[in-house]
Amino acid sequence: MAGTLTILPDPPPPPTPIGLIAGGGRLPILIAKGLAAAGHPIHALGLRNQFESELPGLCTTFRTVGVLKVSSWGRQLKRLDVRHAIMVGRVDKARFMYNPWSVVQNLPDWRTLAVWLTKLRHDRRSHALLAAIADELGQSGVHLIDSTAPITDQLAEAGVMTQRPPSAEQRADISFAWPLLTQTLRLDIGQAIAVRNRDVIAVEAVEGTDRMIERVGSVVRGRAGWTLCKGARAGHDRRSDVPTVGPQTIENLYAHGGRCLALAAGDVIMVDKAQMLDLADRLGIAVMGVPAAQA
Numbered sequence: 001m002a003g004t005l006t007i008l009p010d011p012p013p014p015p016t017p018i019g020l021i022a023g024g025g026r027l028p029i030l031i032a033k034g035l036a037a038a039g040h041p042i043h044a045l046g047l048r049n050q051f052e053s054e055l056p057g058l059c060t061t062f063r064t065v066g067v068l069k070v071s072s073w074g075r076q077l078k079r080l081d082v083r084h085a086i087m088v089g090r091v092d093k094a095r096f097m098y099n100p101w102s103v104v105q106n107l108p109d110w111r112t113l114a115v116w117l118t119k120l121r122h123d124r125r126s127h128a129l130l131a132a133i134a135d136e137l138g139q140s141g142v143h144l145i146d147s148t149a150p151i152t153d154q155l156a157e158a159g160v161m162t163q164r165p166p167s168a169e170q171r172a173d174i175s176f177a178w179p180l181l182t183q184t185l186r187l188d189i190g191q192a193i194a195v196r197n198r199d200v201i202a203v204e205a206v207e208g209t210d211r212m213i214e215r216v217g218s219v220v221r222g223r224a225g226w227t228l229c230k231g232a233r234a235g236h237d238r239r240s241d242v243p244t245v246g247p248q249t250i251e252n253l254y255a256h257g258g259r260c261l262a263l264a265a266g267d268v269i270m271v272d273k274a275q276m277l278d279l280a281d282r283l284g285i286a287v288m289g290v291p292a293a294q295a
Contacts, residue, residue, distance in 0.1 A: 011149040012084050014039030019082040019142060020059065021073060023089025024050045026271050027244060031088055032058040034150030043080045045073055050091055067091060070133055074140025085137065086147050087130075087240045130240050144239040154273050156263035158291040161277055166227075166286040170260040173198060173227040178262070178290060186234045191243045194258070196226035209245070210252050217256025224257040231264035231290075246271035247279050254283045265289035 012018075018040045022028035028044075029052060035042050036058065044059040047067045056062040061080065065073055077085060134144045148155060160166070166174065177195040184190055190204030194216045201219055204212040209230065220226055232243050245261070245268060253261060261280070263270070266289075270276055280287050 011145050015041060016084065017041040017043055017060070017080065017082050018145075019077040019080075019085030020044040021065075021085055021087040022046050022051045022055055023091045024052060025090050026052070026246065027269065028052070028089040029054055029058065030154060030271065031086055031147065031150050035086075038150060043077060043082050045076060047089070047091060050089065070136050071140070074137045074142045077137075077142045078140050083141060083143065084145050085142050086150070087133070087144055088147050130237055134237075134239055146238045147240055147242055148238055148269060151269065154270055156265050156268040156270055156289040158265035158289045160286070160288045162285070162287045163281045164284060164286045166260050166262075166288055169197070169225075170227050170286060173260070174229060174262045174288075174290065177227065177229045181229050181231055182234075185231050188233055191232065192228060192230040194226055194228050196220065196223070201226060209243075209249065213249075213252045213256050213258060216258070220257055222257075225259050226257055227260040227262060228253060228258050229262045229290075230268055232267035236267070242269055243267070244269045244271055245276070247276045250276055250279045250283065250285055250287075254285060259284065260286045261288075263287070263289050265291050267292075 018035050020028060020032060020035070020042050022032075022044055024047075032042055032044065032055060041060040042058070044055065044062045045065045046055060046062060048064050050067065051064075063076060065076065137144060173195045176198045177193050177200070180200065181193045184193060184203055190206075190212075192204040192209050192212060194201040194203075194212065202212055202216045207215070209228075213228065216226060216228075230243055230245065236242065243264075245263065249261070253259075268289075277287060
C-alpha cells in the first residue's frame with residue numbers, strides 16, 4: 001500500500017518566530033541560516049549531546065532538551081509564543097544509550113512513555129515515530145512544517161547536475177533500477193538501491209545509505225562504476241522524513257567504487273549542494289536528478 005500523503009500547514013510569513021528542534025549534522029545549521037535569511041526569529045531546542053556547536057550562535061534563543069522528553073519540547077516552544085516548528089538532524093543513539101549519566105538526563109517523561117506504549121509498540125519505523133511526535137507537539141499547539149521550506153535551493157533538481165553526465169551504461173542502469181526502487185520505497189524497505197550492468201547489488205535497509213555503500217564496496221571489490229539510486233518513501237512526510245545526501249556521500253561513494261548518483265528530483269536534500277557537486281566533479285562522479293514523471 002502506498003504511503004498516505006501528509007498535508008502540512010503553510011510556512012508562516014516572516015517575522016513569525018519558528019521553532020527548530022535540532023539533532024546532529026549540517027542540516028539544522030542550513031535550516032537555521034535559511035530561516036534567518038528569510039527574517040524569522042529562531043527559537044531552537046538542541047537535543048542533548050546531538051547538536052553541532054555552531055548552531056546556538058545562529059539562533060535567537062537556544063535551549064538544550066532531553067531526546068526522550070517530547071512533551072517538554074512543546075511546552076518550552078509555547079512559552080516563547082512559537083506555533084510552528086521544524087524538526088531536523090540525526091540522532092546518534094549511542095551518545096545517550098550507552099553513557100550512564102546521559103541515560104539519566106534523557107529518561108523519557110511520562111507523556112513520551114505513554115506515546116511509546118500506545119502508538120509505537122507495534123510499528124517503530126521512522127515515519128510512525130515522526131507522526132507520534134508531531135501529534136504530541138500538536139497537543140501543545142506547536143505544528144511541524146515542511147522541513148525543506150527554508151532550503152529549497154538545496155533540493156535535487158531534474159537533469160544532470162554535474163559537469164560529467166552519466167554514461168550510456170549508467171543511464172541504462174538508472175532506467176533499470178528506478179522502477180525497482182519505486183517498489184522498495186512503496187513497501188518502505190529503504191531509500192536506495194545499488195546497481196551495475198542491470199543487476200541489483202544491494203538494497204538499503206535499516207543500516208542507512210552510507211553503510212549500504214560500504215557493503216556494496218565489499219561485494220564489488222576493484223570493480224568501479226556502479227550506480228546508486230536514491231529516493232523518498234511513498235507519501236513521505238516532509239516534516240522530517242526527507243532523504244539526505246552530502247559531500248560525505250560522494251566521498252563514500254568514490255571510495256567504494258560508485259561513479260554515478262541518481263536522486264529523486266525535489267525529494268532529496270543535498271546538504272552543502274555546491275560543495276557536494278564540486279567534489280563530485282573533481283572525483284569524476286556523475287550526479288543527476290530523476291524527474292517526478294519518471295519516478
